[in-house]
Amino acid sequence: MNQRPALSKAEMEIARIVWDLQTATVRDVLESLPEGREIDYKTVQTFLRRLETKGYLTSKRSGRSLLYTAKVRPSQVIHETVKDFVGRLFDGEALPLVEHLIREQGLKEDDLQQLKDMLSHLESEQTIPE
Amino acid sequence: MNQRPALSKAEMEIARIVWDLQTATVRDVLESLPEGREIDYKTVQTFLRRLETKGYLTSKRSGRSLLYTAKVRPSQVIHETVKDFVGRLFDGEALPLVEHLIREQGLKEDDLQQLKDMLSHLESEQTIPE
DNA sequence: CGAAAAGGCATACACACGTAAGAGATTATG
DNA sequence: CATAATCTCTTACGTGTGTATGCCTTTTCG
Numbered sequence: 001m002n003q004r005p006a007l008s009k010a011e012m013e014i015a016r017i018v019w020d021l022q023t024a025t026v027r028d029v030l031e032s033l034p035e036g037r038e039i040d041y042k043t044v045q046t047f048l049r050r051l052e053t054k055g056y057l058t059s060k061r062s063g064r065s066l067l068y069t070a071k072v073r074p075s076q077v078i079h080e081t082v083k084d085f086v087g088r089l090f091d092g093e094a095l096p097l098v099e100h101l102i103r104e105q106g107l108k109e110d111d112l113q114q115l116k117d118m119l120s121h122l123e124s125e126q127t128i129p130e
Numbered sequence: 131m132n133q134r135p136a137l138s139k140a141e142m143e144i145a146r147i148v149w150d151l152q153t154a155t156v157r158d159v160l161e162s163l164p165e166g167r168e169i170d171y172k173t174v175q176t177f178l179r180r181l182e183t184k185g186y187l188t189s190k191r192s193g194r195s196l197l198y199t200a201k202v203r204p205s206q207v208i209h210e211t212v213k214d215f216v217g218r219l220f221d222g223e224a225l226p227l228v229e230h231l232i233r234e235q236g237l238k239e240d241d242l243q244q245l246k247d248m249l250s251h252l253e254s255e256q257t258i259p260e
Numbered sequence: 261c262g263a264a265a266a267g268g269c270a271t272a273c274a275c276a277c278g279t280a281a282g283a284g285a286t287t288a289t290g
Numbered sequence: 291c292a293t294a295a296t297c298t299c300t301t302a303c304g305t306g307t308g309t310a311t312g313c314c315t316t317t318t319c320g
Contacts, residue, residue, distance in 0.1 A: 043279050094231045095241045101224045111225045173309050
């Protein structure tokens with residue numbers, strides 16, 4: 001079904017920036033790095049090239065520089081990544097992870113309320129016909 | 131706070147088996163590998179040794195072989211791992227991940243019900259004082 | 261008893277990763 | 291225009307990762 005090689009942590013970090021910018025040059029990405037994340041122009045360049053090689057991005061020349069954009073839908077990549085994660089840490093069971101998130105990771109009052117709302121809504125949309 | 135080097139995927143796989151067995155020899159782990167996961171005795175041995183070096187397990191000699199057990203609470207490791215994951219993929223926001231899990235990953239009717247129950251329960255325990 | 265089995269410890273080895281330097285081309289600037 | 295700044299492309303390099311081999315010792319079994 002899929003079969004691009006998996007993204008490493010740093011690659012994911014860079015990919016997310018490109019997704020966010022929609023289309024970006026090496027420099028764009030470099031400048032969008034969060035405060036304090038000091039990494040060389042050349043390094044960013046390497047990551048973008050690798051992301052293209054791995055099939056996650058495509059590039060198009062624009063003047064003397066390259067414009068990178070997503071080749072695979074970000075949501076797709078996220079989906080796969082989460083799935084793999086759940087698989088490896090929770091035996092593929094999503095519920096225990098949700099449970100964990102609610103109990104032990106920062107879900108606040110507000111979030112809980114939103115979550116409840118979401119669940120009620122689901123109830124009405126129930127059995128969404130494809 | 132923490133500061134063991136992170137676990138790699140394969141290391142996590144092995145660690146989880148040890149946690150599950152509570153205490154395990156190389157051979158125990160080898161035999162607890164899931165169907166189809168063919169990996170050499172020596173390889174398992176290497177992983178266990180690395181897990182010890184990284185500070186996740188300790189070993190105690192028993193006869194001629196070594197018994198490995200958790201040195202850090204599994205829940206702790208899970209917690210850190212999930213946190214890192216949420217950090218890298220969802221900007222540290224747990225809610226979007228929960229949302230994702232509900233919408234796109236296998237949460238079924240049943241799970242949703244359980245989830246709702248859990249939420250109502252939380253309501254009663256509410257505002258747990260630190 | 262002597263060979264095979266089972267262990268440990270040390271070492272290996274190819275490929276992935278994070279990070280970048282070097283070389284060469286193009287563009288901008290004092 | 292000569293020099294500095296930017297870019298790309300290629301190559302590098304230490305460390306991590308997945309998977310094991312080698313060698314040595316202690317058990318076990320035919």
